[in-house]
Amino acid sequence: MGAYLLDWLSLFFRWFHVIAGVAWIGASFYFVWLDMSLQKPPEWKAKKGISGDLWAVHGGGFYEIAKYKLEPEEMPKTLHWFKWEAYTTWLTGMAMLIIVYYINATAYLIDPSKVNFGSSVGAISTSLLFLFGSYFIYEVIVRSNVGKNKLAFSITIFVLMIIATWGSYQLFSDRASFIHVGAILGTIMAGNVFFGIMPAQRALVDCVRRGVKPGPEVADLALMARNRSLMNNYFTLPLIFIMISNHYPMMYSHAHGWLVLVFVGIITATARHYFNQKHLGHHQPKFLVIPAIATILLIIWMRPAPIEPLPVPPIKTPAVAQAASADDAMMEVVHARCSTCHAAKPTQQGFASPPLGIILQTPEDMKIHKAKIITAVHTGYMPLGNITQLTDEERQQLVAYASGL
Incomplete structure (x- = not known):
């Protein structure tokens, strides 16, 4: 009965996790497209403080969307925030980690041929330390001077993610290794919303409500929030891949599974870069061609070796x-x-x-x-x-x- 109820819990939280993830990533894709598609407004709108606008048609109606450079003429009574999609996705993801990998750690989390933890408690403790330790390192970097430089920040995080991917393969089962990298990405993305993006938005709204011009502190928060938002944008496609990867053992059970995941991360992030540039009006097909070629090369490299059946000794019977x-x-x-x-x-x-x-x-x-x-x-x-x-x-x-x- 316990395993049966556990299956129902797993089903519910997996379903909830997918719904929340679709809402979060869908909103992220939309706002990235929106920000990068805004056009220079007519003069009369610019005088009202509008920095960009666009028109769209959907659901049988026209939408006029405008983004203010700072504050609107009048602070709206109702202001919509986008945060619970991120928090709910992370919370349900952690619930899935507990239900699938922690409660049944001997089957899904531990691989004795890699590390003999001795008990499920030791493996779970290592998993939590690995996950939140990785996030702590990220948070230290994003708050340092490196976090203020977009290029240096991106390169540093990329290198550290490669190290984390390799490290997860040394500690946990192959399937759990992929999921741990996904958990790190998801934790970073949710942390970016909670510790970076939301504080910057609250500081800006507070200044507007008080009629105070935002100072250097708010500007620093805004810069950090933009870099965090950029990181979330490039993490989305690798994270979606990891979410579905447990259905494809050929990926994580490969002899060099950690390297497979690194290549997939590069391929998907490069494809994401193409769409970011396209939204800005820069059509650069090379950022689609390169991932396509890399995917073909990955398929060729990963192909399984031919299986050679063992010789069966003859048995002197009918x-x-x-x-x-x-x-x-x-x-x-x-x-x-x-x-x-x-x-x-x-x-x-x-x-x-x-x-x-x-x-x-x-x-x-x-x-x-x-x-x-x-x-x-x-x-x-x-x-x-x-x-x-x-x-x-x-x-x-x-x-x-x-x-x-």
Whole structure:
């Protein structure tokens, strides 16, 4: 019953997380487009303090949008703020981290072949330290002089994210490694809103309401907020990729998974740069061509090595008996190493139902799912965290057996 209720919690928070993420990133994309698409206003609008405007049509009506250089002629009674999308996305993301990776740490968080934490508590503590330690380093940098220089700030964060990506692969399971990098990006983005963007907006609104001209302090806050907003803008596409990556073991279970994620980050951020430039009226196709070529090269580089089945020693028995003997021997391995999770009623703690609905209890089941079995076992993705202690010899035998079905 506990695993069943946990699945419902996971479903609810995953659904909530996706909804909040769509709202947040959608708003981010819209305002980036809006800021970069504003045109010089006519003279009569400029005299009112409007720095840019644009017209749009949507939902059967026309919209006139204007951005003031500083304050409007009259402070509106209702002012809409965009913050809860970010906070809700982060909170539901943390809930997912707890439900999926912390409650069932032995299956999803820990890989004994990398680090033997000794207990789930040690692994969870390391995870939290890694996540919030990374954010603390970011916050120190963004508040330093480096944070005031757009280029230096971007390069520094890029290098540190590469280090964090590599570090996560040394500590956690492959799947958890991707998610931890996503959690760092998400925490930075939400932190940028909470600690940078919102304080700058509040300071500006406060000055306008008091009728005071913003001073150097407000200007510094605004500069920091712009750099934080820029970082959020370039983080969006890599973060979306990580959110869906747990459905594609070929990415995170690659022998150099951390490097795969670095390349994906570069590809997606470069594509984001193309659209930023396009909104400014600078059509530069090279920023789409380069990611396209890089993606093709990544696909070629990641292609799996051909599987060479192990030679099966001859058995001096009739062919039918020989086949039955091979099936029985392999099904003993499957039942011991795979069926604890992949059964109609899993016996492995934390699983209420077989992952992805895949049941592996008979040779017929193996034949139905052989393509997935070969990929998952050959890459080392399965068993999760090698929780059932599948040996290298058994792994090779399983791949060879499935290949021959």
